[in-house]
Amino acid sequence: MIVAFRDERNWKQFHNPKDLALALSIEAAELNEAFLWRKAEEGDLKKIAEELADVLVYALLLAHESGLDPKQIILDKMDVNAAKYPAEKSRDSARKYTEL
Numbered sequence: 001m002i003v004a005f006r007d008e009r010n011w012k013q014f015h016n017p018k019d020l021a022l023a024l025s026i027e028a029a030e031l032n033e034a035f036l037w038r039k040a041e042e043g044d045l046k047k048i049a050e051e052l053a054d055v056l057v058y059a060l061l062l063a064h065e066s067g068l069d070p071k072q073i074i075l076d077k078m079d080v081n082a083a084k085y086p087a088e089k090s091r092d093s094a095r096k097y098t099e100l
Helices: 001-008 015-035 045-065 070-084
Strands: none
Touching: 001 045, 001 070, 015 045
16 A cells, blocks of 8 residues: 555655655654653654654655565564563663673
8 A cells, every 4th residue: 555655656766765764764753753842641642643654654665665574574673682682681671682
């Protein structure tokens, strides 16, 4: 659906990995605005949903244009994270893996 939407508008020409990564970063910054000057629990839920959708769309387009399978790269990263952050060492801790 995302690729079809893009292609109907002939936007593929703008969607190279570099520009998609930049757009993703910009949308992530806009997501931060939903929390700016508020307590964490007071985030603007409507704005969070809108900006998070933009972040996810750009992330999925970046994966698509790079030939990456989103599900597989997430599974691979979770395996890496599990090795870096074993539950018995990292439970209830916000420390980086190098400090566990």
